[in-house]
Amino acid sequence: xxxxxxxxxxxxxxxxxxxxxxxxxxxxxxxxxxxxxxxxxxxxxxxxxxxxxxxxxxxxxxxxxxxxxxxxxxxxxxxxxxxxxxxxxxxxxxxxxxxxxxxxxxxxxxxxxxxxxxxxxxxxxxxxxxxxxxxxxxxxxxxxxxxxxxxxxxxxxxxxxxxxxxxxxxxx
Numbered sequence: 001x002x003x004x005x006x007x008x009x010x011x012x013x014x015x016x017x018x019x020x021x022x023x024x025x026x027x028x029x030x031x032x033x034x035x036x037x038x039x040x041x042x043x044x045x046x047x048x049x050x051x052x053x054x055x056x057x058x059x060x061x062x063x064x065x066x067x068x069x070x071x072x073x074x075x076x077x078x079x080x081x082x083x084x085x086x087x088x089x090x091x092x093x094x095x096x097x098x099x100x101x102x103x104x105x106x107x108x109x110x111x112x113x114x115x116x117x118x119x120x121x122x123x124x125x126x127x128x129x130x131x132x133x134x135x136x137x138x139x140x141x142x143x144x145x146x147x148x149x150x151x152x153x154x155x156x157x158x159x160x161x162x163x164x165x166x167x168x169x170x171x172x
Contacts, residue, residue: 010120017115020069022081022108022152028073031147034113035068036126038166065128065154065166067111070147082108082133082150107132111152118170128154128166 018034020027041061044053071078076095080088087100113126131152138148154165 010118012119013116013124014119015116017117018113019115020067021110021112021114023110025077025081027069027071027082028075028078031070031072031145036113036168037064037066037068038164039064063164065164066131066151067113067126067128067166068149068151070149072145072147074146074148079148082152083135085133086135105132107155108152122171124168124170126166126168128152130155130157130165 015034020030020034040063042058043061044058047054047057071082076088076090079097080090080095083097083106085100085102085104085106086098087096089096089099107130109130111128111131116124118124131154134151134153136149136151138146140146156165157163
């Protein structure tokens with residue numbers, strides 16, 4: 001019979017203890033799920049003689065790799081590292097987020113999702129070597145804590161511009 005086997009239980013993966021680091025700095029407690037997206041844009045020519053894509057004629061046009069999480073710890077150490085191009089400044093009497101000149105894009109390195117193991121005890125981790133940060137808004141509510149959602153979008157390297165900018169590793 002196909003499907004479930006005696007090994008199925010070993011290869012199940014839960015994100016229960018997952019956490020995110022950026023260049024070695026732990027982002028602290030997060031809310032909800034950590035979302036990893038991998039995507040490819042594929043192209044097939046539209047031949048008049050064919051009713052759909054023809055095998056062997058396709059090409060990968062682009063690929064994306066990103067990690068999204070919602071940070072619940074509103075600390076300078078955490079937020080100043082991930083605010084990206086909107087800016088962060090603590091030189092005055094307060095910690096200021098936003099208000100930056102919109103010139104250069106801030107890039108971060110070594111975005112890593114850690115703390116995850118399969119049921120057989122093998123560690124899994126996700127790595128984006130270089131990324132830019134997208135910061136979403138937040139909602140203040142009486143009923144629950146407030147988090148700020150950030151997405152780390154993988155950047156291609158000039159030394160390997162056709163290599164997907166992120167990867168998943170599972171311990172052997």
